[in-house]
Amino acid sequence: MSEPLSVPTIAPESAELSLAAYRALVEQVQAALFVVREGRFLFVNPKLVELFGYRREDMLASMDPILLTAPEFRDTVRAQTRARVAGVAGHAYEIDCIRKDGSRFSAQVWGVRIQLSGEVADLVTIHDVSAIKRATQIAQQRTQLLTYAEELARIGSAELDVATGGMTLSAGMCNIFGEPVSEAEVTRDWLLSRVPSADRPYVQVISEGVSPGEVCEFQHRIVHVDGSLRTVLHRELAEADEHGNVKRAITILQDITVQHAAEQRLDTLTNSDEITGLPNRTALTQRLDTLVQDARRQDRKIAVLGIEIDRLKLVSESLGYAASDLLLQAVAARLLGKTERDDQLAHFGGGEFALLLVRDVDADEGLARAFATTVVEALMPPFVVGDSEIKVTCGIGIALFPLHGDGPEKLLHQAQAAMYRAHELGANHTCVFSVDMHSKAIAQLAMESALRRALERNEFVLYYQPKVDLLAGNIIGVEALLQWSAAGVPTEDARTEFLRVAEETGLIVPIGEWVLRTACLQALAWQRAGVGSLRMGVNLSARQLQQPEVARRVHAILVETGLDPKLLGFEITESVLMAESAHVGRVLAELKALGIEISLNDFGTGHSSLSYLRTLPIDVVKVDRSFVHDVTAAPQDVSITRAIITMAHSLQMKVLAVGVETEGQLALLIANHCDQMQGHYFSRPIAAEAVEALMREGRQLPEHLLLRRVRQRTLLLVDDEDSIVSALKRLLRRDGYNVVTANSGVQGLQRLAENAVDVIVSDQRMPGMTGVEFLRRAKELYPDTVRIVLSGYTELQSITDAINEGAIYKFLTKPWDDAHLRDHIAEAFTQKEMLDENRRLGSAVIVANHELSAVNERLEKLLSSQREQISREENSLSMAREVLDNIPAAVIGIDLDGMLAFANADAEEVFRHTGPLLGQYARDILPADLLLVWHEADGRYHDIVISGRMCRAVSKVVGGDPRSRGKLLVLTPGSQP
Numbered sequence: 005m006s007e008p009l010s011v012p013t014i015a016p017e018s019a020e021l022s023l024a025a026y027r028a029l030v031e032q033v034q035a036a037l038f039v040v041r042e043g044r045f046l047f048v049n050p051k052l053v054e055l056f057g058y059r060r061e062d063m064l065a066s067m068d069p070i071l072l073t074a075p076e077f078r079d080t081v082r083a084q085t086r087a088r089v090a091g092v093a094g095h096a097y098e099i100d101c102i103r104k105d106g107s108r109f110s111a112q113v114w115g116v117r118i119q120l121s122g123e124v125a126d127l128v129t130i131h132d133v134s135a136i137k138r139a140t141q142i143a144q145q146r147t148q149l150l151t152y153a154e155e156l157a158r159i160g161s162a163e164l165d166v167a168t169g170g171m172t173l174s175a176g177m178c179n180i181f182g183e184p185v186s187e188a189e190v191t192r193d194w195l196l197s198r199v200p201s202a203d204r205p206y207v208q209v210i211s212e213g214v215s216p217g218e219v220c221e222f223q224h225r226i227v228h229v230d231g232s233l234r235t236v237l238h239r240e241l242a243e244a245d246e247h248g249n250v251k252r253a254i255t256i257l258q259d260i261t262v263q264h265a266a267e268q269r270l271d272t273l274t275n276s277d278e279i280t281g282l283p284n285r286t287a288l289t290q291r292l293d294t295l296v297q298d299a300r301r302q303d304r305k306i307a308v309l310g311i312e313i314d315r316l317k318l319v320s321e322s323l324g325y326a327a328s329d330l331l332l333q334a335v336a337a338r339l340l341g342k343t344e345r346d347d348q349l350a351h352f353g354g355g356e357f358a359l360l361l362v363r364d365v366d367a368d369e370g371l372a373r374a375f376a377t378t379v380v381e382a383l384m385p386p387f388v389v390g391d392s393e394i395k396v397t398c399g400i401g402i403a404l405f406p407l408h409g410d411g412p413e414k415l416l417h418q419a420q421a422a423m424y425r426a427h428e429l430g431a432n433h434t435c436v437f438s439v440d441m442h443s444k445a446i447a448q449l450a451m452e453s454a455l456r457r458a459l460e461r462n463e464f465v466l467y468y469q470p471k472v473d474l475l476a477g478n479i480i481g482v483e484a485l486l487q488w489s490a491a492g493v494p495t496e497d498a499r500t501e502f503l504r505v506a507e508e509t510g511l512i513v514p515i516g517e518w519v520l521r522t523a524c525l526q527a528l529a530w531q532r533a534g535v536g537s538l539r540m541g542v543n544l545s546a547r548q549l550q551q552p553e554v555a556r557r558v559h560a561i562l563v564e565t566g567l568d569p570k571l572l573g574f575e576i577t578e579s580v581l582m583a584e585s586a587h588v589g590r591v592l593a594e595l596k597a598l599g600i601e602i603s604l605n606d607f608g609t610g611h612s613s614l615s616y617l618r619t620l621p622i623d624v625v626k627v628d629r630s631f632v633h634d635v636t637a638a639p640q641d642v643s644i645t646r647a648i649i650t651m652a653h654s655l656q657m658k659v660l661a662v663g664v665e666t667e668g669q670l671a672l673l674i675a676n677h678c679d680q681m682q683g684h685y686f687s688r689p690i691a692a693e694a695v696e697a698l699m700r701e702g703r704q705l706p707e708h709l710l711l712r713r714v715r716q717r718t719l720l721l722v723d724d725e726d727s728i729v730s731a732l733k734r735l736l737r738r739d740g741y742n743v744v745t746a747n748s749g750v751q752g753l754q755r756l757a758e759n760a761v762d763v764i765v766s767d768q769r770m771p772g773m774t775g776v777e778f779l780r781r782a783k784e785l786y787p788d789t790v791r792i793v794l795s796g797y798t799e800l801q802s803i804t805d806a807i808n809e810g811a812i813y814k815f816l817t818k819p820w821d822d823a824h825l826r827d828h829i830a831e832a833f834t835q836k837e838m839l840d841e842n843r844r845l846g847s848a849v850i851v852a853n854h855e856l857s858a859v860n861e862r863l864e865k866l867l868s869s870q871r872e873q874i875s876r877e878e879n880s881l882s883m884a885r886e887v888l889d890n891i892p893a894a895v896i897g898i899d900l901d902g903m904l905a906f907a908n909a910d911a912e913e914v915f916r917h918t919g920p921l922l923g924q925y926a927r928d929i930l931p932a933d934l935l936l937v938w939h940e941a942d943g944r945y946h947d948i949v950i951s952g953r954m955c956r957a958v959s960k961v962v963g964g965d966p967r968s969r970g971k972l973l974v975l976t977p978g979s980q981p
Contacts (some may be wrong), residue, residue: 034925036130039120040069040085046125055132057104072130074100074108081113088117089124096919098133109134136922146882151175153879158259163890164192166250171195172890180236180259182229195255198226200233207238214253216244223260235264274552277351279329280336285416288350288358292412295360296405306360306405307367310419311339311379313355314397314431323392330389335396338382342375356423358416369404369436376400376434397431399423408437413509417452451505455488459518463489466522467689470698471541471660471682474674477705479698481539481573483682484523485689486515507547516548520558524565524572526692531571535699539601541573546580550587555594562598573601575626589620596621597865603660607648617655624680625652629663646676646787653677656850670709671757675786677843708759716742717833718759722752722766722778723794728818732765732794735822736829749773749781756786762836763829768795780811788839790832792816794825894955894975897962898938902926905970914950914975933957934973941971947978954978 021029030037036052038045045063053060056072073081077099088094094115101111112131117124154160160177164170170189178185181198192211199207203224214220220240225233237258245251275287283291292308299306313335320328332355339349339357346362361367361375379400386393401422409415422437429435458464468482488502506512520542527540548554562569574595580588592602603624604617617625631645645661652659661673664683673681686705687698719741723729729745737743744759746752748770755761764782768775779791791811796818807815813835814828888895888906894914897906907921915921918929926938933948934957941959948957956978961971 034928036132037128038063038069038130039118039125039127041120041123041125043068043070045069046120052130055103055130056101072101074102076100084113084115085126088115088126091117101130110137131923133920133923136920139922143885146878146885149875149878150882150886153875155179160257162195162255162257164253164255165892166252177257180234180257181226200225200227211238211240211253211255214240214242216242216248216250218242223264226257234259234261236260277353279332280351282336282340282357283348283350285350285352285358288348288360289412289416291348292360292415295362296410296412296415299405300410305366305368305407306362306415307369307372307375308403308405308415308419309359309361309372309376309379310401310403310416310423311357311359312399312423312427313357313383314399314427315394316355316396319389319394323389327389327392331387331394331396334387334389335383339379342378342382356420358419367404369402372402372404372436373434376402380432380434399426399429399431400434401426402434402436404436417509451502452509452511455502455506455509455511455515458488459514464515464518465489465691466519466526467691468526468695469682469689470687470695471539471680472686472705473680474670474678474705475710477707477710479536479538479703480680481541482695483541483575483689484519484526484543486519503545507545510547512545512547513551516545517557517561519543521561521565524561524567527571528565528567529692530696530699533696535696537568537571538695538699539571539573540567541575541601541603543575543605544580546577549576549580549591554591555598558595558600559598569599570601573603573624575603575605577605578607592621606662617651617657622657624658624660626660626662627678629683645672649676649678653850656853667706667709668757670705672785674709674760675756675788716740717763718742718744718761719829719833720744720746720752720755720759720761720764720766722746722749722764722770722775724748724767724770728767736826739826739830741829741833749775749778752778753781753785756782756789761786761789763832764789764791765794765829766791768793776811783811788836788843790836792828792832794818794820892976896921896973896975897970898926898973899970904929911975917951934975938971938973950975 030047031049033049034051036055037047037049038052039047045067048060048063050060053063058067070078070081080097081099084094084097094117096112096114098110098112100108102108110133112133113128115126115128118127119125154174154176158176158180160180161174162177163172169191171192171194172189173186175185196204196208207224210220210222218241220238222238223235224238226236228234237260239256239258241254242250243252243254275283277284292306295306298304313332316328316331319331332351335355336349336351336357339359343349343359344363348360348362350358352358359375361372363371365371380398383396383398386395388394401419401424403409403415403418403422405415408418418437422435426433426435465487467485467487469485470479471481471483472478473480485499486503487499503512506515523540523542527538531537551557562572576588576592596602601623602621603626604622605626606628607625625648627645627648631648649659658679660680660682661669661678662682664670664673664681664685666685669683670681670685687703690698717740719736721729721732721736721743722745723732724747726747729747733743733745744755744761746755749766750773752764752766756764764779766775766778770778773781775793775795779793782789782791790813792814793812794816813832816825816828889908891908892910894911895906895908896904896911899905902925904921904924904926907915912921915929918924921929927935930938931948931950933946934950937946937948937957938959941961943958943960945956945958948955954977955975957973957975959971959973
């Protein structure tokens, strides 16, 4: 590329420029410019050489100018050139050009016919408009995104010009009111007319009282064009001029009708019983609190009745939960029929009702007993549920304010204690509370009171029971178990009792948060101490899961403590799933999304359902201790345990056995491929320091019990004749087997519990238990073994049945051929190892699929979050661009190279005679006075004249750093000269 020519000095008095001066000016033009005649370059300026990358000498020598054009545009260029040379006036058009390196760019071309030395030539100017096209596309996309955002979020905006009173509505604002989209201006009165007359003064006062720079937000109703009332979230922002006067107001409305209705429904659900529709305990407690305060001021009495319906459990067990729900609804309807206007009836769940007697006279004991009699009489006629006729009885307890308590909770508890006493006396009894009537109720109240102070007094402590992996034999986690020093000796019964009281009174919620926080801190302490990363298991009760925003609270504690969510697990019971399955399912899904492990406790003891195992995000099934049997268990009981394990594995869940106390129990679980265990066999619940000691010690299960270890092939020989056993042992030992022997079927079962046996060879005729019976039992307990009968006695039917049942792999006869017997046993071991390998591969595939599914789920959530973030940022940029475009002033952004990088609509209007502004240089567009303002960028206003109009111009450095972002130039109308 040739060096640009210097401009020679021109004398002020010179009327015309010299040829050298003209040439110097053309060489300095910052637009690509060339002259073509008869298909050859006559002149190219340095900017063209820079733009396309060719050498000037090559272009002038022999290069065809059409090569600068992309192939698909060459016919267009030839046609334009011929027309201009023929005398047709040229005009600007866009094509794609190709540089020497093959890269393409969008160009705006302008050609004009000229005369050179008396001959016609074509003067062509090319501007690279790629950046402008990209910016235009982005602006269009962002405008479309804003439109989509308004539609999806049901948002609309309006801009009010205070000086003119005109208001411009977005398409979203028109849609909110159901009006056709229009660009016509309206007034603020138009917007107020769409507000119900009752709400209009409220909306007007708030809107007109907005302070500049502050966002005002409130809710109100609007009238849709179809006449319906909608609820909107109203946000308003006012902008002030330099004198502090409001000049513009922006209003944003969001249609939240659906959310508002959902919040009202949620409030109703929160304070109502789902089955009966009556107020729940929370709502009744709030009402009772108000009544107590009023009664205290007026020195009046209040009666609280606790009513519990009998036989409800029997109905649910015999007819199902739906029938018990129908019965509760019918009972509630009868009770409501006996109440008066101001009375309040509530259902606490499980057939327990509470009633507040609110009358004009004092609700004393006489009135309460009379009403209790009315309740009993109302419930005497049988209820018809489906095809069944059900008779119910009840027990009623009465507590009086202020005689039996001075607060709502205490009154409810006293009524409940009296109700329990009424049940003890028999059906349809009524009791008034007294301090000496029920020691259990008094003890429970005392326990409740003590529990309320236990957290403040630091009386709780956590013990931890290790969980052991049955594959590697090491500790992989612990279960946190709450103990209370005030409960006395830390027995399971004492623990169950105080937890029951905490659950019934709701104290389990703050106690549970203390347990969770303490357990998380302890898990983190073990990790930092270098003893390993143990997953901390914490029990969640039904009351805790019913609390709103459970997942948010758990996440807050994890953030507070700093524990990785993968090191936390929650354990829930089957009864929780049955009672609140829909709500619990949502909560568990949210907890699972945090990365927390979910375990199902006491599986098999309640109304076990495959539906919630399939639909809920459960990771671990904990088999109840009642199903953990040893080798003496009946085959059908062992089958239940194995069925649970198989079922859980098929659903990609792990199985943990609880309450393992003997080696025989553990051997049975290992044989049936249970994954984990906890129980006294390995460790009782212990203090945190003892757990750390176990981890440092490297405590593990005995090596001979581990499920998948590299071990010797093990053969069990069972025969009541010692000579036969000895002969077989000598024969088979040469093959390298670990030979274990037994002289009876019972002893053989014991050996199976003590050793991981692969192949069993058993005699048929043995005292007490035949070989077939023994092998049938072995199949039930240890189904992975390969079982062979070696006998000189053949009872064809029993042998055939055993083979058909799969209890026997082969039947061999005595006397045996040594070589054939060794071959058969070697084949049995090969069969066993193939089955083991197939199971291992199957489990590996299941685990891999589960892990892949979890990874995909996490990736999907991450991508979704990133998409939302990008969408929000694009919407913000689009809105910012729209605001700048609509500012009533010319705004120009100039980059560090002096090129115009931004111009709003007003700026394009001011300089419309120069063509599109973006991509041009300031020195080519701006008049001298405005160039001076731009260069100074002092932030002060300057009065200048542009196109005959007086303007006020100000220029500032963007961001305060002239090296980083360029400058902003703003023109506002001024007084006329």
